[in-house]
Amino acid sequence: MNDRTANRIPLTLRKTFGGKPALPALLIATALIVAAISCSTIERTVVTPPHIPSAAFVGDAKCSECHQQHSRNFATATHSVIRTEWNKEGTIGCETCHGPASIHVESGGALRTIVNPGKSPEVCFECHLEMRGRFNLPNHHPLGNGMSCSNCHDSHSGPAIRQNATALAGFNSTCVQCHPAQRGPFTYQHEALREGCTVCHDPHGTVNAKLLTERNGNLCLKCHVDVRTSNITVGGLPHQFLMQKGTCWTAGCHEAVHGSHVSTSLRF
Numbered sequence: 248m249n250d251r252t253a254n255r256i257p258l259t260l261r262k263t264f265g266g267k268p269a270l271p272a273l274l275i276a277t278a279l280i281v282a283a284i285s286c287s288t289i290e291r292t293v294v295t296p297p298h299i300p301s302a303a304f305v306g307d308a309k310c311s312e313c314h315q316q317h318s319r320n321f322a323t324a325t326h327s328v329i330r331t332e333w334n335k336e337g338t339i340g341c342e343t344c345h346g347p348a349s350i351h352v353e354s355g356g357a358l359r360t361i362v363n364p365g366k367s368p369e370v371c372f373e374c375h376l377e378m379r380g381r382f383n384l385p386n387h388h389p390l391g392n393g394m395s396c397s398n399c400h401d402s403h404s405g406p407a408i409r410q411n412a413t414a415l416a417g418f419n420s421t422c423v424q425c426h427p428a429q430r431g432p433f434t435y436q437h438e439a440l441r442e443g444c445t446v447c448h449d450p451h452g453t454v455n456a457k458l459l460t461e462r463n464g465n466l467c468l469k470c471h472v473d474v475r476t477s478n479i480t481v482g483g484l485p486h487q488f489l490m491q492k493g494t495c496w497t498a499g500c501h502e503a504v505h506g507s508h509v510s511t512s513l514r515f
């Protein structure tokens with residue numbers, strides 16, 4: 248996702264609604280301050296909800312009139328912590344991601360009157376600054392073309408980072424929806440996958456090929472080294488010289504790193 252695409256939504260809005268001065272400046276200012284306070288308490292940088300020219304905040308209760316589905320379980324969502332009291336009449340939570348909604352509501356829900364972060368991650372980056380950087384690293388999941396933060400994160404209910412009884416049953420199932428080759432079942436499954444795909448891959452972006460968290464044997468030695476001396480032993484076998492030939496998963500050694508149907512030592 249590059250910045251040009253990311254900026255598209257606010258620009259469209261600006262064009263549609265012209266340059267009228269933002270009416271409820273006081274309200275917005277209040278909300279900004281509250282948002283800034285609530286975010287600073289969790290050590291995130293000061294945050295401004297997305298700006299929609301001439302639009303005012305309407306509060307969460309309004310959204311639930313038309314979007315029962317999204318509103319119903321919002322209290323269970325990780326992001327319900329960003330809800331802020333508003334004008335003693337209610338709370339603003341939805342609009343911290345979707346922007347002030349008065350124009351959207353008055354138009355009966357016309358498209359392009361409100362920010363949809365499913366189409367651009369820009370608003371997520373406003374609060375999660377480090378993610379903008381991660382998605383700019385040389386290797387990253389490609390955002391856009393139907394892929395967004397929402398492929399992996401839930402904004403409207405439950406934990407934002409999906410989870411389940413075990414990591415394998417939980418997050419891995421999201422990954423293998425798009426990466427069926429890693430799904431298995433393999434005759435010889437690499438038990439590392441029980442810890443989750445993210446023990447080896449950064450889901451956002453890394454400097455390393457294949458989104459790996461480490462570029463060399465250290466990736467595997469995290470779990471496998473027997474003795475960390477000048478004589479490296481892995482699985483009871485001396486690996487000192489083997490490891491100079493390349494990474495564990497190249498050089499014909501453990502190429503079936505996710506699992507194998509033929510090789511207990513995950514060779515191919």
Ligand code: HEC
Pocket residue numbers: 305306307309310311312313314341342345348351352355356357358359360361362363
């Ligand atoms: C008067 C009814 C109504 C209210 C109130 C309302 N919406 Fe909507 N909204 C709609 C309709 C209708 C759509 C279009 C749905 C569709 O076409 O799928 C929509 C679409 C949306 C979309 C998708 C827009 C897009 O361009 O993809 C978002 C996001 C949204 N609403 C958020 C909100 C939020 C947040 C609130 C409260 C602040 C809210 N809405 C209040 C009726 C409403």
Ligand code: HEC
Pocket residue numbers: 307310311314317318321326340341342343344345363364365366397401402403
């Ligand atoms: C953390 C940011 C965030 C918050 C807070 C949030 N949303 Fe959303 N919303 C999203 C994202 C991301 C999408 C894109 C699709 C998805 O994730 O479901 C979206 C999409 C929508 C849509 C468009 C329909 C769709 O599913 O694509 C509606 C309607 C909507 N949200 C309503 C709400 C309402 C109502 C609230 C408050 C109860 C709310 N949102 C709070 C991030 C947020």
Ligand code: HEC
Pocket residue numbers: 282286289294325326328329343344364368370371372373374375396397400402407408
């Ligand atoms: C207004 C600021 C704000 C916006 C906008 C926002 N977030 Fe968050 N996000 C938060 C806060 C606050 C938390 C809770 C942090 C905590 O509990 O440590 C959070 C938590 C998360 C978490 C869980 C982190 C954890 O360690 O459990 C994920 C994932 C996440 N957000 C993704 C998103 C995505 C994706 C979007 C855009 C759709 C988004 N956020 C938009 C403020 C925001």
Ligand code: HEC
Pocket residue numbers: 368371372375378382388395396397398399400408418445450451
């Ligand atoms: C391919 C799936 C995927 C995509 C796409 C994705 N995330 Fe994540 N994200 C994850 C997983 C998995 C974790 C948990 C990481 C862990 O447990 O090590 C996570 C964790 C996070 C966290 C918690 C902090 C951290 O570093 O662990 C935040 C914040 C977050 N994601 C924000 C985002 C935002 C914003 C986007 C979109 C710009 C996004 N993510 C896109 C899978 C994804």
Ligand code: HEC
Pocket residue numbers: 388389394398399418419421422423424425426444445448450456457458459
């Ligand atoms: C919505 C679909 C989707 C989901 C969910 C998803 N990915 Fe991906 N992933 C992609 C796409 C698209 C690419 C880019 C493919 C390419 O460039 O060939 C990719 C690339 C990768 C790559 C790099 C592959 C390469 O050849 O360089 C790895 C590793 C990866 N994903 C791991 C994961 C993990 C781990 C998860 C779960 C946290 C995950 N993916 C979730 C769609 C997805």
Ligand code: HEC
Pocket residue numbers: 419422423426429430437439440443444445446447448457459496502504505
């Ligand atoms: C033990 C570490 C480890 C774990 C756990 C792991 N991977 Fe990998 N993955 C790797 C390594 C190493 C490579 C690079 C293989 C290569 O270059 O031949 C890789 C490559 C990939 C690729 C690129 C495939 C290709 O043919 O180039 C995808 C996609 C991928 N992994 C997805 C996943 C998914 C999804 C999970 C969780 C189900 C997962 N990985 C768990 C280490 C791991």
Ligand code: HEC
Pocket residue numbers: 437438439442446447466467468469470471482495496501504511512513
């Ligand atoms: C999160 C921890 C973890 C990581 C990281 C990890 N493994 Fe494993 N691996 C395991 C566990 C647990 C087993 C099963 C128990 C055992 O045999 O030690 C296993 C088993 C294996 C086996 C089968 C051993 C046998 O003969 O039965 C091979 C080969 C292997 N791993 C290679 C690798 C390679 C190559 C990497 C790096 C790409 C790697 N592992 C990274 C945890 C991990």
